[in-house]
Each structure stands twice: as structure tokens, then as C-alpha cells.
Amino acid sequence: MAQLEVEIVAADHFVWSGAAKMVKGRTSDGEIGILPGHAPLLAILAEGELAIEPVDGARISVTVDGGFFSVDSDRVVIVADNAQLHDAAGSANTGIR
Amino acid sequence: MGAQIRVYRQKITSTTSMRKIFKAMELIATSRIGKARARVASSLPYANAITRAVSAVASQSEIDHPLTTEPEQIRRAAVVIVTSDRGLAGSYSAGVLKQAEALRELLTAEGKEIEYYLIGRKAQAYFDFRGREYVRVWTGGTDAPEFKTAREVGAAVLTAFATDYEKGGVDEIHVVSTRFQSMVVQVPTVVRLLPLEVVEEQAASAEDLLPLYEFEPETEKVLDALLPRYIESRIFNAFLQAAASELAARQRAMKSAGDNATDLIKKYTRLRNTARQAEITQELSEIVAGADALSAS
Numbered sequence: 016m017a018q019l020e021v022e023i024v025a026a027d028h029f030v031w032s033g034a035a036k037m038v039k040g041r042t043s044d045g046e047i048g049i050l051p052g053h054a055p056l057l058a059i060l061a062e063g064e065l066a067i068e069p070v071d072g073a074r075i076s077v078t079v080d081g082g083f084f085s086v087d088s089d090r091v092v093i094v095a096d097n098a099q100l101h102d103a104a105g106s107a108n109t110g111i112r
Numbered sequence: 113m114g115a116q117i118r119v120y121r122q123k124i125t126s127t128t129s130m131r132k133i134f135k136a137m138e139l140i141a142t143s144r145i146g147k148a149r150a151r152v153a154s155s156l157p158y159a160n161a162i163t164r165a166v167s168a169v170a171s172q173s174e175i176d177h178p179l180t181t182e183p184e185q186i187r188r189a190a191v192v193i194v195t196s197d198r199g200l201a202g203s204y205s206a207g208v209l210k211q212a213e214a215l216r217e218l219l220t221a222e223g224k225e226i227e228y229y230l231i232g233r234k235a236q237a238y239f240d241f242r243g244r245e246y247v248r249v250w251t252g253g254t255d256a257p258e259f260k261t262a263r264e265v266g267a268a269v270l271t272a273f274a275t276d277y278e279k280g281g282v283d284e285i286h287v288v289s290t291r292f293q294s295m296v297v298q299v300p301t302v303v304r305l306l307p308l309e310v311v312e313e314q315a316a317s318a319e320d321l322l323p324l325y326e327f328e329p330e331t332e333k334v335l336d337a338l339l340p341r342y343i344e345s346r347i348f349n350a351f352l353q354a355a356a357s358e359l360a361a362r363q364r365a366m367k368s369a370g371d372n373a374t375d376l377i378k379k380y381t382r383l384r385n386t387a388r389q390a391e392i393t394q395e396l397s398e399i400v401a402g403a404d405a406l407s408a409s
Contacts, residue, residue, distance in 0.1 A: 024157040026259045026345065044329050057165060058328035059337045083338060085165055085325070094161045096341070 017051035018070055021091045023077060025098040031067075031075065038091050039066040040084060049086055056086040065093065076101045117391065120384035124377055131373035137200060138366035141359045144255065145295075148356040152292060155352055159345045166342045168325050169335050170308060177335050182307040183283045188225040190247075190269050190282040191215060192347070194289035194354045195232035197254045202365030204290065204298075204358055205234035211300040212288045227282055229269060231261075231351070247272075255355050262348035270340055273306055285343075289350040290357040296364075298357035305346055 021038060023030040038049040041063040049056075065077045082095035193212045195205040212235075219226055228246035230236055232254045239246050248268055250261055275281025285305040290298050327334045 022157070022161075024161055026155070026158055026348065027151065028154050029157050042328050043333075047328070055325045056328060057168060057325045057334055059334055083165065083334070083341075085161070085168070087325070092161045092164075094158060094165070094341075 017089060019049065019051055019089050019091050021067055021093070023065075023093040023095065023098055023100075025095050030077070030095070030098045030100055034070045035067050035091075036070055037068045038093075039068075040093070041065070049091060051089050053086050053089075055088070057083065058085075059083050060093070060095065116387045117384055120380050120387060124380045124384065127373050127376050127380065131370055131377070134366045134370040134373060138363055138370060141363035141366060145356060145359040145363060148255070148352070148359050149292070152349070152352045152356055155345070155349055159349050162338070162342050162345050166308070166338050169327070169331065169338060177332060177339075186222075186224055186283040187277050188227060188282045189219050189284045189286060190227045190229060190272055191219075192229045192265060192269060192285070192287045192289075193231065193235045194287070194350055195230070195235040195238075195254070196354075196358045197233045197251055199234065200365060201358055201362035204361035204365075205232070205238075207300040208288055208290055209235065209238055211302060215286060215288060215302050227272065229265060231265070231354075254351075255358055257348070257351035257355050259344075259348055262351055263344050266340060266344035266347050269305075270343060287347065287350050289354045292353040292356040292360070295360055298360055303346075303350070305343055 019035045019038060020032075021035045022032040036051075040047055040049070040058075041061045042058045043061045047058065060079055060082045062080045063078070065079060067075045067077070069075060077093075077095070078099040078101070079093075079095035080097050082093065082098075084091060084093040191212065193208060195208050199205070216226060228239065228244070230239060230246050230249040231251075233251045236246075236249045236251060250265065253261070269282075269285050272280075272282045273285060277283060284307060287303045287305055289301065289303075291301045292298055
């Protein structure tokens with residue numbers, strides 16, 4: 016099955032990248048879910064939480080306070096002003112510096 | 113004679129203590145430069161993603177957005193000058209200011225007014241000394257820039273850009289800063305941020321052609337949200353490169369200053385030894401002459 020290539024970047028550092036089955040986010044119009052094969056899209060992210068379901072491993076959630084994301088041939092680039100990564104255990108860290 | 117030796121001793125002592133300062137500053141610059149370069153590298157994914165997105169929106173949609181269309185007549189320009197807070201970095205700040213001066217001549221020749229936004233105490237001192245006006249200045253932390261400052265600068269210039277000329281707004285935005293090419297090459301450059309010039313550069317290869325995007329919520333709203341971020345990220349990137357350049361320039365300047373101090377110490381030591389020897393020789397010949405005069409009588 017096709018999978019998504021996800022990349023999350025914040026203004027001054029790289030946050031996360033990897034393969035995923037699904038990405039769920041919130042735009043200014045409402046929630047949106049991205050599955051492999053989605054049409055190219057450029058959307059504005061609203062403040063809130065993003066959920067990513069990686070191919071292996073537990074679901075990852077990222078808190079962003081605005082930004083945008085683009086989808087283009089199964090490549091999802093999430094550009095956030097400020098992103099906070101939470102792993103499955105619920106502990107928060109600011110990503111890899 | 114004795115006075116001469118004392119003068120040389122003083123010079124040696126002061127040069128030695130200066131060399132200590134130069135060495136310390138060189139070491140500090142060296143240790144920070146790696147981090148500064150890493151920050152430039154880690155801001156790249158964001159800058160690339162945002163540039164790609166802006167090109168995507170601007171290239172395929174025939175939209176009339178104030179930020180992308182060039183006004184017929186440019187009457188006033190905003191110039192952001194990025195210098196350092198501290199000196200002892202060789203010609204780093206002077207190079208940027210020279211570039212800014214050239215831009216000033218160019219813009220004035222085209223009949224444009226200029227508004228200045230300054231970063232760093234060196235630029236502020238330069239403008240204050242010449243009694244020139246500037247709109248705003250940001251100082252502190254030029255060698256470790258924060259995104260917050262870049263956002264403030266971006267907001268300030270965008271507000272000026274959005275204002276009409278009649279009300280004191282500007283029609284274009286330039287940034288003068290230093291681009292970090294390598295440890296030995298840093299080039300002061302002028303970049304025009306607005307109106308946008310980004311679109312043409314992007315469509316380089318055929319396989320890199322941008323797909324037809326859908327926009328959510330609307331093209332114009334997307335552009336509204338993207339462009340300030342794009343400007344901020346460009347300014348932030350300029351800051352980071354400037355910081356890396358500043359540290360590299362300082363490291364080089366301090367290295368040559370330390371080397372020169374070493375040479376001077378060597379020279380003064382030689383002169384001091386010669387002076388001491390001359391004094392001893394003179395004393396000896398005086399004693400011999402005295403003894404000769406006594407035995408002759």
C-alpha cells in the first residue's frame with residue numbers, strides 16, 4: 016500500500032520526518048484527513064493539534080500554533096510556526112535541535 | 113638609556129596583555145561559529161518549504177495580490193541593514209555599510225526616498241554620527257539572532273509596505289546583509305524582498321515543475337498567510353547568515369591581530385635586549401676609561 020512521506024519543520028528547527036499512513040490536521044475551515052493519493056493541496060493550518068499515524072509505531076501528535084501544509088504526490092510538508100511534538104507516552108519535547 | 117629600556121618593557125607588557133584578549137576572542141568566535149552554521153543549516157528546511165509554497169501559489173494563480181504585483185511607480189523604499197553589535201570583527205560591519213551606501217546612491221539616482229531599518233549597534237552608531245534618520249533600530253543579540261526579532265522586523269516592514277505612499281508607506285523592501293559562503297568568504301549582498309522576485313528562479317528543471325495545487329480556504333487567503341511567513345523566514349535566514357559571517361570575520365580578525373601582536377613582542381624584545389646591551393657596554397667603557405685616567409695620573 017502506498018504511504019505518505021511526512022516532514023514537519025518549524026521556523027528554526029527540524030521536527031520530525033518519516034513514513035505515515037495518515038495525517039490529520041485542522042485548517043481554518045475545519046478538520047482534514049490526508050491519505051495516500053490525495054490531490055495536491057496547499058492549506059493554512061489553524062492553531063491546534065495534528066495527528067500522524069506512522070507506518071510503524073504509535074500515533075504521534077504535534078501541537079502547532081499556526082502555519083501551513085502542502086500535499087504533493089504523497090509528500091506532506093507541514094510548516095509550522097512553532098511545533099511541539101508529543102510521543103505516545105505523552106511526554107513533550109521540542110524536537111531534535 | 114635606562115628610560116629606553118623601560119619604554120620597551122612597557123610596550124612588551126601591554127602588547128602581551130592585548131594578545132591575551134585577541135586569543136580569547138578568537139577562541140570564543142571559533143567555538144560559536146559551529147553552532148551558528150548549524151543554525152543556518154537547520155533553518156533551511158523551513159525556508160525551502162516556504163519558498164516552494166510561495167512559488168506554487170504565485171506562479172499558477174493569476175491573482176492580483178498587493179504583495180506580488182509591482183506598483184507602477186516606486187517612490188519610497190525601505191532598506192533593512194544587518195550589521196553587528198560589537199566591533200573587533202575586521203571589516204565586517206564596514207563592508208555591509210559600504211554596500212548600503214552604494215544602494216543608497218542607486219536608489220537616490222532613481223529618485224526614490226529611503227527609509228532605514230537598522231539591525232546592530234554598529235549601524236546605529238554610523239547613522240547617529242552622520243546625523244541621518246532611521247525609522248527603527250534593533251540591537252542586542254546579533255551574534256545569536258532569535259526568530260522573535262526577525263518576526264518584529266518583518267512585521268514592521270510589512271506594515272510600512274501595506275501603507276500608502278501618501279501616508280508614509282514604502283513601495284519596495286531591500287535587505288542589506290552578509291551572505292555566508294564559507295569560512296573564508298562572506299559577501300555583503302543586497303536582496304530585494306518585495307515586490308516578489310522569487311517565481312522565476314524556481315522553475316529550473318522540468319521534473320521540478322510544480323503540480324496544480326488546490327487551495328484551502330482560498331488562494332488569496334493562503335497568500336495572505338504565506339507571504340508574511342515568507343518575509344519573516346527570509347529575514348531570519350539573513351540574520352543567521354549574518355551571525356555566522358560576523359563570527360567568521362571576528363575569528364579571522366582576531367587571528368591576524370594575535371599574530372601581529374606576537375611579531376611586535378618579538379621586535380620589542382630584540383630592541384630591549386639591544387638597549388640593555390648598549391647600556392652595559394657603555395658602563396663598562398666608562399669604568400675602563402676611569403681606571404685608565406687614574407693610573408695615568
